[in-house]
Amino acid sequence: ENGSAAAIPIDPRFDIAYVTPVTIGTPPQTLYLDFDTGSSDLWVFSSHTPESQVRGQRIYSPEKSSTAKLLAGHTWSILYGDGSGSLGNVYTDNFTVGGVTVTSQAVQTAQQVSYSFTSQSEIHGLVGLGFSTLNTVFPNGQLTFFDNAKSTLDSPVFTADLKWKKEGTYDFGFIDETKYTGEITYLPVQTDPGYWTFTSSGYAVGDGAFHPASIVGIADTGTSLTYLPAEVVTSYWGQVDGAVDSDYYGGYVFPCSSKLPSFTFGVGPANITIPASYINYAQITEGSPVCFGGLQSSSWLGVNIWGDVALKAAFVVFNGANPPTIGWAKK
């Protein structure tokens, strides 16, 4: 059956990531995980994670679950775009989110996590919602929660309704018409190598002219900002007094007092507008007059990423039918 779960911003000051409550095992153990359409491993802090690497995170203890089974001889190791990473071994167990249960979900238990995970006490692991081809478990790749749950859902879809500095929702199996306005525009998805890759039809800065373009990028709930081609972000920040692309700060920064334009991106014949407030991502440090931009260049990444700064401006349908498509609606 279908389900619905909260997407909770982990920091009230700026939307660096969103976590969602899940239960694992018997009796159920509750953890808060980062649902990430940009990867396909479901991994958790666990009783196998060295205590020196655990700092306040909740952990999953398979030895306390009567339904946990070790997936003997299987290991995993993942590296994310920001250089963070983790590795470990694999169990199967009951996994429930928002009322949707998968009875033998591969749950990857961390035996090592990088410092950026140790230092982020609100993230107890990740739920990968990319295509299962990206799963890193060796020697046999495992299916994502969504791939396992699909056949039990009314419709093989999940939707993301992320919000600016507020709690949003992930829905599984149905499309909630009250969460968007107008029509949903569906676009084809390129499933190789395994991201939700689609092509945007162009962009506009503020209420300036629309520039038709084909911008191939991934819809990624696990990425805080939005990373687009240099010529796009240069034309955006060129409209902001005092904005500079700073090597020191690692991206475009601007005087917090400067006025920002909105940013509109094309989705087929339709478009989504990201309000200026979403692009004023955060002060460099508490009280600083320097602010960090929510739109950054993708040139160092090798892939354009529509991250949370863009996704929270829309209602997004991840349609896992064959062939998969991605739907965008205003809200």
Ligand SMILES: CSC[C@H](NC(=O)[C@H](Cc1ccccc1)OC(=O)N1CCC(N)CC1)C(=O)N[C@@H](CC1CCCCC1)[C@@H](O)COc1ccncc1
């Ligand atoms: C543009 S890929 C960088 C991106 N990681 C981010 O977006 C992190 C997220 C974060 C970091 C620390 C705490 C909380 C959240 O946040 C920042 O990097 N920033 C936010 C704050 C800002 N001041 C600086 C920049 C990234 O690897 N995502 C992956 C998932 C992510 C990994 C880190 C933990 C949270 C989930 C994933 O979807 C995309 O994997 C790849 C993308 C492209 N090829 C390979 C992998």
